[in-house]
Amino acid sequence: MSQILWTLYNDEAGFIVSAEMVLIATVAVLSLVVGLSEVSHGVNQELEDVGSAFGALQQSYVYRGLGTRDKATMFGSYFQDHVDLCDSQFDVIPTAPRDENGGQIGGQHGHHGE
DSSP: OHHHHHHHHHOOHHHHHHHHHHHHHHHHHHHHHHHHHHHHHHHHHHHHHHHHHHHTSOOOEEEOOEEOSSSOEEOOEEEOOOOOTTOSTTOOOOOOOBOTTSOBTTTTTTOOOO
16 A cells, blocks of 8 residues: 555656646636737727717708799708717727726826826
8 A cells, every 4th residue: 555655656747747738728828818908909999990980970961942933842951960079080098907996006007198
């Protein structure tokens, strides 16, 4: 019995493989985090482009009325679109991370424009 326990204690065959798997898993998780962050930025930019495209649509229309001197008359109509908040491109900008109370996390790093 002691020979089996001593053999199991000295067995290091699986240690290298598990250490390599931990290293591979760590690299894979870090790569996923970076990749998903880039996907998030790309999706936000595309959604801003879609919103800007909708905001840039010309929504005004006019049609003139028709009529004769003695008979029926159809009146015209008019509509004008006004500029809305966040109608232009580049309205969505990145900001520094904040904690639950609104305070900035990590000091002044990553703060743009100040």
